[in-house]
Amino acid sequence: MKAVRYHSYGGSDVLVHEEADRPVPGVGQVVVQVAGTSYNDADSGLRAGLRQDLLPLAFPHIPGLDLAGVITAVGEGVSDWRVGDAVVALLPADVPGAAAEYVAVSAEALATAPRTVELADAAALPLVGLTAWQALFEHADLKSGQNILINGAGSAVGGYAVQLAAQAGAGVTATAGARSRDRVRSYGADRIVDYAVTPVVQALAGQHFDVVLQLAPAGPEENAQLVGLVADGGAFVSVTTPGPQDAGRGVRTAHVFGRSDVTQLAELVARVDAGELVIEVAERLPLADLATVHARAAGRFARIAELAAQVEGGDLAERLRADRAAVRAPASAGELAGKTVLTP
Numbered sequence: 001m002k003a004v005r006y007h008s009y010g011g012s013d014v015l016v017h018e019e020a021d022r023p024v025p026g027v028g029q030v031v032v033q034v035a036g037t038s039y040n041d042a043d044s045g046l047r048a049g050l051r052q053d054l055l056p057l058a059f060p061h062i063p064g065l066d067l068a069g070v071i072t073a074v075g076e077g078v079s080d081w082r083v084g085d086a087v088v089a090l091l092p093a094d095v096p097g098a099a100a101e102y103v104a105v106s107a108e109a110l111a112t113a114p115r116t117v118e119l120a121d122a123a124a125l126p127l128v129g130l131t132a133w134q135a136l137f138e139h140a141d142l143k144s145g146q147n148i149l150i151n152g153a154g155s156a157v158g159g160y161a162v163q164l165a166a167q168a169g170a171g172v173t174a175t176a177g178a179r180s181r182d183r184v185r186s187y188g189a190d191r192i193v194d195y196a197v198t199p200v201v202q203a204l205a206g207q208h209f210d211v212v213l214q215l216a217p218a219g220p221e222e223n224a225q226l227v228g229l230v231a232d233g234g235a236f237v238s239v240t241t242p243g244p245q246d247a248g249r250g251v252r253t254a255h256v257f258g259r260s261d262v263t264q265l266a267e268l269v270a271r272v273d274a275g276e277l278v279i280e281v282a283e284r285l286p287l288a289d290l291a292t293v294h295a296r297a298a299g300r301f302a303r304i305a306e307l308a309a310q311v312e313g314g315d316l317a318e319r320l321r322a323d324r325a326a327v328r329a330p331a332s333a334g335e336l337a338g339k340t341v342l343t344p
Contacts, residue, residue, distance in 0.1 A: 002344065003100030004290045005060040009049030012294035017287065020062065023096070023104035025075030030107050032087060033072045036120030036284075037064035037098035039293050039340045040127050044301040046093055047294065055094050063290075064097030064342075065090060067105065068113055068123040078107045086113040088269065090126035090260040098123070099290055101344040111265040114272040114279075121281050122269075124156070124339040129268045129277075131239055131258030132160035136168070139254040140211040140235045144169030149229060151200060152215030153189065154180030156339045157239055159280050160268075161213055162187040167276060173209070175200050175216075179337070187278065201225045214238035217304045227251060241307045282338025293340050 003020040025031045043063045045051055067089045071081055081087070087110040091097050096104070113122045135157075136142045148165050152158050153174035165172050166188025174189040177196050185192055193203045208231035214223065215238075223243045227236045233250040236243045242255035271277035285293065 001101040002287070003062050004064075004287060005062050005099075006047055007060045009047065009052065009057075011048070012044075012291050012298060014047065015063075015291035015294060017290070020060075020100060022102050025073050025078075025104055027076045028078060028107055029075040029104050030071045030078055030081055030087075030110070031073040031075075031102055031104050032067060032069040032089075032098075033102055034067065034069040034098050034100060034344050035086075036066075036068045036123035036341045036343050037287070038066045038123045038127075038342065039290070039297065040065055041297065041301050041304060042093070042127070044294055044297060045305070048301075048305070050305060057094055062096040062098075062100050062103070064099035064103075065093060066123045066126045067091055067098040067103060068119050068121075068125075069098075069103075070119070072102065075107075081107055081110060086115075086119055087111065088113045088122050088126055088265065090130060090258070090265065092260070099287060099342070109260055109262065111262050111269055114269045116273045116275070117279055120284065120341055120343050121279055122272075123341050124279050124281050125268060125272070126260075126265060127258050128156040128339070129160045130261060130264055131256060132157050132164055133264050133268065134258060134261070135213055135237050135239055135254075135256045136161060136164055136211075139237045139256055140213065142168055142170055142211055145171075146210035147171040147173070148211040148213060149204070149209040149226075150174045150189075150213045150215065151195075151226060152240075153184045155215050156280075158215045159183070159187060160277070161215070162189050163277055166190075167271075170211075173204070183280065201229065204229055208232075208234070210234045212236045214240060214243065217241060217300075217307050219307050219310055220244070227253070240304060241310075280339060281341050284341045284343060287342045287344045290342055293342065 001022045006014040071085045089109045154176040172189045173191045175193045175195045176184040227247045230251045235252045237254045239256045243253040
């Protein structure tokens with residue numbers, strides 16, 4: 001089969017579209033013919049080796065955390081799934097991923113795919129949808145009647161966060177630029193703050209929110225300013241760079257890494273099929289273009305990595321200084337915006 005693999009940590013140029021052995025299902029596994037996977041900045045972090053102390057990879061490694069496809073083989077001990085079932089999953093980061101024609105997956109990681117969208121497009125749901133759900137309801141404990149500021153609402157996570165927060169009965173203030181403003185408003189945001197016109201903290205001076213959800217890369221100073229917009233006893237939740245550990249005033253801070261949860265993923269799928277949750281796909285490309293997609297995202301990812309190193313320091317900062325080529329943005333690479341789905 002064809003797959004995209006990398007044989008060492010490094011920049012986008014280590015990704016190679018090549019022949020690989022087709023997987024067979026182990027005990028408790030199924031093999032899925034991939035309809036689509038999608039790009040996440042987490043894929044770049046793994047490829048660059050910035051988290052190898054926490055998630056070391058075995059080479060060659062096939063990336064691709066998001067999966068949508070159809071089961072083609074069922075392993076021993078699997079009784080809940082059949083050949084021909086359409087499924088979605090968020091795969092563990094340290095196993096062979098979905099950037100291939102076929103992938104072996106633990107049956108316990110699977111949820112039934114949505115029926116109302118193209119199967120490949122369903123690959124744009126798992127990681128970012130779960131991250132939004134977990135940030136809002138596990139970490140922020142968002143309730144009906146509360147007010148939330150979603151900073152970076154035009155991002156892939158932001159689109160789901162606005163929809164889910166609005167459906168939960170929260171008042172939603174969202175930051176978005178001209179490119180995403182109308183889309184974010186259509187998702188249910190009550191108020192849009194154009195960060196390109198007025199800095200967010202200045203535009204919202206004197207206002208306070210039960211929850212501030214930080215989805216934009218930021219340094220310690222900007223995060224501290226955003227924490228100032230949280231009401232006493234509220235929550236500051238970030239999926240990018242963490243906020244201060246001790247914010248005072250009873251404000252809780254949390255740093256979120258999306259994880260697989262089949263029950264939550266099935267709920268997201270049900271909302272898609274009910275017409276309550278929109279899956280937004282910016283572009284669809286062949287899997288052979290994955291290295292180009294990583295290159296186009298390199299500028300954004302480099303900023304995220306540098307800001308994270310400023311906040312966290314330690315091993316991350318040392319690793320970033322040691323191998324800056326791993327997060328280098330190629331001069332010829334165009335910007336990547338929105339969610340990109342790749343199909344074998």
